[in-house]
Amino acid sequence: MGKKKATETIKNPYDTGTLRHDLWEAAKERVIGIDRQRLQIGTLSEKTVHAVVKNYYEPDEDHQEIPIEGKCADIYTEDERIIEIQTGNFSRLKSKLPVFLPEYDVTVVLPVPDRRRMIWIDPETGEEVSAGAYRSALAPWPAFRELYTIREYLSHPHMHVRFLLMNMTEYRLLNGRSRDRKHFGKTRHDRIPEELTGEIILNEPRDYMLFLPEELTEHTKISEAADDTAAVRKATDPEAAPTGTFTSAELARAAHIPKPYLSYVTGLLRMLGVIERLPKKQGRSWLYRIRE
Numbered sequence: 001m002g003k004k005k006a007t008e009t010i011k012n013p014y015d016t017g018t019l020r021h022d023l024w025e026a027a028k029e030r031v032i033g034i035d036r037q038r039l040q041i042g043t044l045s046e047k048t049v050h051a052v053v054k055n056y057y058e059p060d061e062d063h064q065e066i067p068i069e070g071k072c073a074d075i076y077t078e079d080e081r082i083i084e085i086q087t088g089n090f091s092r093l094k095s096k097l098p099v100f101l102p103e104y105d106v107t108v109v110l111p112v113p114d115r116r117r118m119i120w121i122d123p124e125t126g127e128e129v130s131a132g133a134y135r136s137a138l139a140p141w142p143a144f145r146e147l148y149t150i151r152e153y154l155s156h157p158h159m160h161v162r163f164l165l166m167n168m169t170e171y172r173l174l175n176g177r178s179r180d181r182k183h184f185g186k187t188r189h190d191r192i193p194e195e196l197t198g199e200i201i202l203n204e205p206r207d208y209m210l211f212l213p214e215e216l217t218e219h220t221k222i223s224e225a226a227d228d229t230a231a232v233r234k235a236t237d238p239e240a241a242p243t244g245t246f247t248s249a250e251l252a253r254a255a256h257i258p259k260p261y262l263s264y265v266t267g268l269l270r271m272l273g274v275i276e277r278l279p280k281k282q283g284r285s286w287l288y289r290i291r292e
Contacts, residue, residue, distance in 0.1 A: 019196050020056075027055035028193065049111050049191050053085045053164060057109065069099045081105045090149035097153045107160040110146060113137035114165040114197040121189060123173040139165050140200060140211075141257050144264040151271055155205050163200040166193050205272035209290075211265065212274070213254040216246060217290060245278060247285040 031051045058064060058075040066076035073096075075083035082104045086093060093108065100106045115134040122129050140163045153159050171189040202208060209217065246254075252262050266288070269275045278287045 018199050018201065021196060023059070024052075024056050024196050027052050027059065030055050030059070032192065047087065049168070049193050050085050050087045052193050053087075053109060053111050057083055057085075068104075071096045071099050073100070081107065083107045083109060085109050085111070086146070087111055088146070090146045093150050097150060097156075097159075101153065101156050101158045105158050105160065107162060108150070109162045109164055110143045111193070112139045112143050112163045112165050113168045113191075114139045115167045117169055119169060119171050120174050121171055129174055134167065137168075138258050138261075139163075141261040141265065144261055144268055147268060148264045151268055154268070155272055157204075161202040163198075163202075164196070165198040165200070166196050168193055205274065208269060208272050208274050211255065211269070212251075212290065215254055216251065245282075245287040245289045247282055247287060249285060251288070 032048060054064060054074055058077065063076055063078070064074065066073045068076060068082065073082045074085045077083065082100050084093060084096065084106065086108055087110075097106065114137060116137040117134045118132045120129045120131070121127065143163050147154065147161065154161065169192045171192070173189050200210070248262055248266050251257065251266065252259065255265075257265055266275070270277060270288075273291055275288045276291050278289060280287050
């Protein structure tokens with residue numbers, strides 16, 4: 001796989017300049033076809049997003065689904081690197097990574113919805129019943145919940161992660177047990193990837209610094225020599241927060257992290273050595289600071 005170059009400019013804070021929209025459109029056409037009307041939805045693969053992303057990173061089928069050390073790699077490139085496309089159930093990776101990582105560079109790609117819309121289908125007729133507008137999917141924060149499952153491998157020198165952000169259309173069957181049939185047991189039929197919106201490349205723990213907003217990185221960095229644990233404990237005002245610290249709530253406000261994902265974000269950033277938790281609280285909240 002050669003180094004990718006952007007074919008057009010995208011105004012997205014997470015666009016690293018690596019997106020290839022020509023290859024993306026070719027992968028979608030290969031997997032889904034040009035005519036993607038509703039009558040075809042029932043014939044699409046159950047894991048369409050996985051198939052499209054796999055063909056985007058490696059269109060040559062000779063390098064797809066390759067057995068290695070008793071495990072099946074989604075992609076094994078010409079330069080002997082492994083790429084795993086993971087759209088969910090990250091526990092499956094936990095049996096592969098201990099086998100792959102000692103010998104190979106492994107890139108785990110997470111397709112992440114940026115904006116998403118829902119289309120509801122009558123399960124008996126296959127007809128579209130209703131369609132919603134595109135809404136924010138809170139990217140990239142939901143991906144942290146998935147990464148948390150494989151947190152012990154993220155700092156391995158052979159481990160790399162990519163968030164591939166895209167807009168999606170999600171098809172769901174109206175087979176729920178609620179009055180509108182949209183809740184309590186409804187089935188997600190398939191997700192259809194639309195346009196790419198960005199890519200986040202995480203090759204080493206320090207790369208995760210990009211998730212910290214500028215106001216934190218500019219104003220809260222302090223050296224351990226300037227404010228070590230002993231200095232914290234000897235503060236004149238025991239209730240005052242040490243200089244250069246922040247609470248998880250302050251991080252959430254600055255970075256716009258939804259509450260359901262905040263513990264996963266702070267937990268991973270701590271494990272990767274990006275931030276540390278101090279032995280002091282501000283009220284009921286733990287204090288954190290960015291590690292040098």
